[in-house]
Amino acid sequence: MSTLLNPSHLLNTFxxxxxxxxxxxETGLLIGFFLPGDSLLFTAGLLAATSATAATHIxxxxxxxxxxxxxxxxxxxxxxxxxxxxxxxxxxxxxxxxAAGLKRAGELLDRYGHGRAVVLARFIPVVRTLMNPLAGxxxxxxxRFAAWQGIGGxxxxxxxxxxxxxxxxxxxxVDHYLLPIVAxxxxxxxxxxxxxxxxxxxxxxxxxxxxxxx
Numbered sequence: 001m002s003t004l005l006n007p008s009h010l011l012n013t014f015x016x017x018x019x020x021x022x023x024x025x026e027t028g029l030l031i032g033f034f035l036p037g038d039s040l041l042f043t044a045g046l047l048a049a050t051s052a053t054a055a056t057h058i059x060x061x062x063x064x065x066x067x068x069x070x071x072x073x074x075x076x077x078x079x080x081x082x083x084x085x086x087x088x089x090x091x092x093x094x095x096x097x098x099a100a101g102l103k104r105a106g107e108l109l110d111r112y113g114h115g116r117a118v119v120l121a122r123f124i125p126v127v128r129t130l131m132n133p134l135a136g137x138x139x140x141x142x143x144r145f146a147a148w149q150g151i152g153g154x155x156x157x158x159x160x161x162x163x164x165x166x167x168x169x170x171x172x173x174v175d176h177y178l179l180p181i182v183a184x185x186x187x188x189x190x191x192x193x194x195x196x197x198x199x200x201x202x203x204x205x206x207x208x209x210x211x212x213x214x
Contacts, residue, residue, distance in 0.1 A: 010036075011044055016062045019044055020070035023157065026129055028074030030081070038125065038160060041067055045164025060165055064158050071122075071153035075132045079145055082136025089137040105131040106138075114140045119152035128156075 010018045019040060026035040044067070048060040082089055089102070104127050108117035114135070121131035135145050 010040060011047060011058065016044075016058060016066040019063060020066040023067060023070030024074035024077070026074065027071050027132060027153070028077035028081075030078075030129070030133060037128070041157060041160040042164040045161040045166075046168040048161075049165045049168025060161075064161055067157040067161050068154050071157040072150055075149040075153055076146065078129070078132030079136040079140075079142070079149070082133030082138075084136075085133065086137055089133055100126075102130050102134055105134045109134070109138065109140075114144055115148040118145060118148040119155070122149075122152040122156035 010022060014021070022035050022040055023037060025031075026037045044058055044063050045060075048058045048063050104124070105117075105121060108121055108127070108131070111117070112120060118131060118135060118140075121127045132145075132149065135149075
């Protein structure tokens with residue numbers, strides 16, 4: 001499991017094929033929310049910009065194509081899973097993290113509408129895994145979903161990869177600090193999750209508070 005969560009190991013072992021598979025799983029399968037999408041893309045971009053070793057160097061164009069393809073095809077599969085499961089998707093006893101992600105995804109749909117919600121979800125860990133099947137389960141039209149998830153998926157996958165690439169091109173020896181940089185990317189990607197947990201606690205008073213109010 002630790003190797004699946006290590007972007008450098010994934011890239012060294014599987015190259016651009018690994019990028020495609022991980023992004024496909026993260027965005028298309030309900031169990032993929034634990035996979036390192038953001039950090040994998042950023043690390044791959046950094047390695048594409050450097051040539052410290054032949055084992056870690058990755059060509060930029062195949063990398064971006066694999067990232068975008070994995071993100072887009074995974075989302076379509078997730079949507080089809082949601083269409084197949086229907087309301088059963090929302091039955092999540094014993095899966096609090098999935099339930100929280102579905103709740104947040106539903107709030108995005110209600111607040112921003114289908115298009116913007118599908119795009120925004122790409123940039124929120126856990127939510128980007130669950131938005132696609134939820135969109136299928138609640139009946140978002142297939143053509144509308146495909147159009148908006150294509151925009152969001154391309155911007156997310158290519159944008160984070162190119163951010164890592166340009167940092168690698170313009171900061172000398174940045175690959176020497178790969179682990180701290182990836183740690184920062186992971187922490188930043190967790191900020192939306194932390195904010196959502198804080199908002200959830202603020203909205204839902206605990207038993208003591210409910211008893212006090214009564």
